[in-house]
Structure formats: C-alpha cells, structure tokens
Amino acid sequence: SKRKLWGGRFTGTTDPIMHAYNESLSYDQRMWAQDIRGSQAYARALVGCGILTAEERDQIVAGLDRVGEEWKAGKFQAAPDDEDIHTANERRLKEIIGAVAGKLHTGRSRNDQVATDMRLWLIDEAAKLETLLIQLIDVMVKRAKAEIDALMPGYTHLQRAQPIRWSHLLLSHASYLSSDLSRLRDLRPRISVLPLGSGPLAGNPFSPDRVAIAKDLGFLSVGPNSMYNVSDRDFVVETLMWASLTAVHLSKLAEDFIIYSSAEFGFMTLSDAYSTGSSIMPQKKNPDSLELLRGKSGRIFGQMAGFMMTLKGIPSTYNKDLQEDKEPLFDAVDTIGRGTQIATGVISTLEIHPAKMRAALTPDMLATDLAEYLVRKGIPFRETHHVSGSAVRLSEERKCKLSDLTLEDFKTLHPAFEEDVAKVWSFDESVERRDAIGGTSKRAVLEQCDTLEKNLKAQ
Ligand code: ARG
Numbered sequence: 001s002k003r004k005l006w007g008g009r010f011t012g013t014t015d016p017i018m019h020a021y022n023e024s025l026s027y028d029q030r031m032w033a034q035d036i037r038g039s040q041a042y043a044r045a046l047v048g049c050g051i052l053t054a055e056e057r058d059q060i061v062a063g064l065d066r067v068g069e070e071w072k073a074g075k076f077q078a079a080p081d082d083e084d085i086h087t088a089n090e091r092r093l094k095e096i097i098g099a100v101a102g103k104l105h106t107g108r109s110r111n112d113q114v115a116t117d118m119r120l121w122l123i124d125e126a127a128k129l130e131t132l133l134i135q136l137i138d139v140m141v142k143r144a145k146a147e148i149d150a151l152m153p154g155y156t157h158l159q160r161a162q163p164i165r166w167s168h169l170l171l172s173h174a175s176y177l178s179s180d181l182s183r184l185r186d187l188r189p190r191i192s193v194l195p196l197g198s199g200p201l202a203g204n205p206f207s208p209d210r211v212a213i214a215k216d217l218g219f220l221s222v223g224p225n226s227m228y229n230v231s232d233r234d235f236v237v238e239t240l241m242w243a244s245l246t247a248v249h250l251s252k253l254a255e256d257f258i259i260y261s262s263a264e265f266g267f268m269t270l271s272d273a274y275s276t277g278s279s280i281m282p283q284k285k286n287p288d289s290l291e292l293l294r295g296k297s298g299r300i301f302g303q304m305a306g307f308m309m310t311l312k313g314i315p316s317t318y319n320k321d322l323q324e325d326k327e328p329l330f331d332a333v334d335t336i337g338r339g340t341q342i343a344t345g346v347i348s349t350l351e352i353h354p355a356k357m358r359a360a361l362t363p364d365m366l367a368t369d370l371a372e373y374l375v376r377k378g379i380p381f382r383e384t385h386h387v388s389g390s391a392v393r394l395s396e397e398r399k400c401k402l403s404d405l406t407l408e409d410f411k412t413l414h415p416a417f418e419e420d421v422a423k424v425w426s427f428d429e430s431v432e433r434r435d436a437i438g439g440t441s442k443r444a445v446l447e448q449c450d451t452l453e454k455n456l457k458a459q
Contacts, residue, residue: 005087024084024323027330032071034120035085036064038113039093041216042196043104045208051106060104063097064089084323085117086110107208109200111230111318116196118325120217122239123192125333126184132340133181133246134456139348140174141449141456143167148442151427152267152357153365158259162368163361163427166267166352168440169256171448176249178455183242185458191235194219198226201317230318233311236325240304243336247297250339254290257346261287266356271349274342289342296335303328361427363403367392369430370402370421377416387414 004010014022043060046052052060067089070076082088087110094101144167154164194217197210203226204210210222223229260267270287278284307328314321367388374384390413395402403425410417423429435441438448 028085031117031121034117036068038116045213049206063093067092107204107206111200112195112198136344144170150354164440167445173253180246192220193223195223195229198229233325243332244301244304247300251294251297254293258290269351274346300332303332363401
C-alpha cells in the first residue's frame with residue numbers, strides 16, 4: 001500500500017476484492033481529458049499562490065499534456081494500485097516529471113477535483129446532446145414541410161377522432177423535444193459551477209483565485225460554499241431527470257410509430273436500416289429500433305431513481321457513496337444520446353403511405369364538423385352536438401356512412417340544415433378550418449415549423 005497515493009498511514013494491504021469494489025478507474029477514465037484540463041488550470045492558479053514557480057508550472061502542464069497524449073493514443077498503462085482517474089494521472093505525471101509533480105495537489109482534494117471533472121465532462125456532453133437533439137427536431141420539421149399534404153386520422157383513446165395532417169402529428173412530437181431542448185439549455189448555468197479551490201471540505205488555505213480558475217476552465221460561476229461544492233450532485237440528478245423525461249418522449253414517439261407501422265394500420269414502413277428479422281419467421285420485419293427506444297426509457301428512469309436513493313441520507317460533504325454518481329450519469333447520457341440518433345435515423349428514413357392514411361379517414365370523424373356547421377348557423381354548440389350525435393346514430397341504424405344521409409334526413413334532425421351541408425364531408429376542408437395558432441391547417445402547421453426552427457437557433 002506504500003504505492004497508493006494515500007498510503008502513508010496504512011500498514012496493511014488492501015483486500016483485492018476491496019480494491020475491485022473501490023476502484024473507479026475502469027469507468028471514470030473517460031474523464032481523463034477533463035481531469036488533465038482541471039489539473040493544468042489548478043497548476044496555473046498555484047503560481048499566484050506562490051506554491052509553484054512559473055517553471056514548475058510549465059513542467060507540470062507539459063507533463064500533463066504527455067499523460068493526455070498517452071490516453072489519446074490508447075497507450076496509458078494503468079498501474080495495479082491506480083484507484084481512479086485522479087490517482088492514475090498524478091501517479092503517471094510523477095513518473096514523467098519527477099518529484100515536482102508532488103506539488104500539484106497542494107490545497108486540493110480529490111473531492112473538489114472529482115466534482116470539477118464531472119461538471120467539465122457534463123458541460124462537454126450536454127453540448128453534444130444539444131446538437132443531437134437539434135438534428136432530430138430539424139429532421140422532423142423538414143419532413144413535416146415536405147409531406148404537409150398527407151392527411152391521416154388523429155386519435156384519442158386510440159379511437160379515430162378527427163382528421164389531421166401527418167405533419168401535425170410529427171410536430172406534436174417535435175414540440176415535446178423542443179421543450180426538452182429548452183430544458184437541456186436551462187441546465188447549463190447549474191452544471192457550470194466551479195468546485196475547484198474548495199479543498200476536501202473546508203476551503204483552500206492557499207487562496208487560489210477561484211474566479212480566474214473558473215474563467216480558465218470556462219465555468220460560468222464559482223461554487224459558493226466549499227462543503228456544498230464538494231458534495232453537490234444536483235447537476236447529476238437534474239441531468240438524469242432531463243434524460244428520463246426526454247426518454248419518455250422518445251418512447252411515446254416510438255409507440256406511435258410501432259402502431260402505425262403495423263400491417264393493421266399500414267401508415268408507414270420502417271427502413272431496413274432500423275428493422276430486424278425473425279430467426280424463425282421469414283416474413284417478419286420487426287421495429288426493434290423503436291422498441292428499444294421505448295424500452296430504454298425504463299433504464300434511464302431507473303438510473304435516475306437509483307441515484308436519488310444513493311443521495312438520500314448521505315451526511316454532509318464528501319462520502320464515497322458519491323462515486324456512484326458516475327455509472328448512472330454516463331449510462332444515461334450514452335443511452336439518451338444514442339436514442340436521439342436512432343430516432344433521427346428512423347424518422348429520416350421511414351416511408352409513409354399517404355393513400356393508406358387517407359383511406360383510414362371515415363366520415364364519422366367529421367361529426368364534430370357537422371355540429372360546428374350548425375354552430376355557424378347560430379345554433380348553440382351543446383344543442384348541435386346532440387343533433388350531430390343523432391345523425392351518427394341514424395347512420396348506424398341505416399348501416400350507411402354519415403355522409404350518405406340525405407338533406408331530408410338531416411332536416412328531420414334540425415330545420416337549420418341546408419344544401420351546403422354537403423361541404424362538411426371534405427377532410428381537406430375540415431383540416432383547413434383548424435387554422436388557429438397550433439392547429440392542423442397548412443398555414444398553422446407551417447407556422448409551427450417556423451416556431452420550432454427558431455428554438456433550434458436560440459442561444
Ligand atoms: N473516485 C472518487 C469518486 O469518484 C474520487 C473522490 C475520492 N475522494 C475521496 N476522498 N476518497 O468519487
């Protein structure tokens with residue numbers, strides 16, 4: 001245990017199972033670049049404290065660059081006693097530049113170091129997630145514009161309800177994702193808070209210029225309280241919550257498309273690139289991409305719930321429980337990132353079948369329009385709803401379409417019906433009448449495209 005960085009007070013050796021249980025290098029090594037950036041910024045700050053000379057700083061910064069090159073080339077050799085990315089990088093730095101490496105950790109603890117690395121890592125990853133989400137929404141908006149004329153049934157309770165544009169459905173999902181994009185951006189000021197310069201818990205006795213460190217590393221603000229700074233993982237929780245909600249939205253979208261691509265609906269066909277076959281049934285083409293999108297939402301939510309349980313009941317400041325922040329965060333970020341890409345791929349390559357969509361429209365879906373026809377003649381809606389309901393019942397009794405009832409039939413239900421009732425039976429006009437902001441008319445859908453595109457550009 002003499003080789004461990006904290007080995008000074010220990011005489012016995014670590015149980016090998018304890019070592020495996022305790023180590024985090026196997027998964028926190030993905031923060032190697034952030035660990036090095038953080039250490040380099042800290043070395044620069046230590047010059048101002050009189051701890052390092054400019055020359056020592058340069059040695060440390062250059063040495064850390066070499067450690068980084070080893071990671072980048074896949075040549076970094078972990079030593080048996082490396083516990084985590086922080087101890088591994090410092091051990092290697094000492095091998096490269098010698099004893100001066102031992103000055104780097106002055107006033108610093110792995111407690112403020114790991115929190116800094118995590119935040120730096122997440123700032124970088126959140127920017128990537130933002131780009132992926134923008135690409136997804138962009139594909140949806142482009143499709144919505146290109147296929148604006150396709151009409152389909154809109155459903156409530158999975159029962160045919162009213163005619164809508166296919167684009168309108170697509171943009172309903174894009175609207176969820178656009179809120180997710182805004183929420184992701186909202187996280188940034190709370191992720192981008194600098195912990196470094198807090199020491200293990202009580203603060204740093206060498207007075208590093210924390211504002212300068214924040215600027216150096218690109219943090220938006222400086223953590224306000226050293227005890228809070230080393231233990232706050234709310235930024236992890238918030239990201240997991242964000243990922244959980246975004247995953248729920250991708251899952252809902254997936255569920256819609258799974259249903260609509262079934263033979264029973266036949267509204268769309270998934271491209272081969274995102275489908276798989278059956279090992280026994282040769283005819284099968286399964287929407288595995290969408291099913292995984294739906295299924296992985298459970299996993300992401302689980303990471304969130306699990307980490308909340310980890311946080312609950314930890315006493316103040318750093319406790320090793322907090323090492324359990326990494327795997328859920330890494331996994332959720334990876335999973336939601338891949339899911340976003342899969343959704344983009346599925347949506348940009350699927351084929352819709354507008355004729356089948358239109359064929360699924362039935363005149364009874366215009367029963368609301370029939371009631372609204374009478375409203376336009378001055379009859380109160382509650383009354384017209386009832387009249388239209390009677391018309392539906394009559395058509396069911398006659399086993400005919402609602403649109404096959406004659407003007408005489410309608411007149412027996414209400415005297416205000418006239419010749420122009422025939423115009424109610426146009427699905428295109430039904431859709432076009434829904435022209436208020438957010439409706440399914442062509443104008444209103446194109447307006448939604450504009451609104452979504454504006455949010456893609458914001459910030
Ligand atoms: N690997 C640890 C983690 O991820 C680093 C911090 C360890 N600090 C400590 N005092 N043991 O949380």
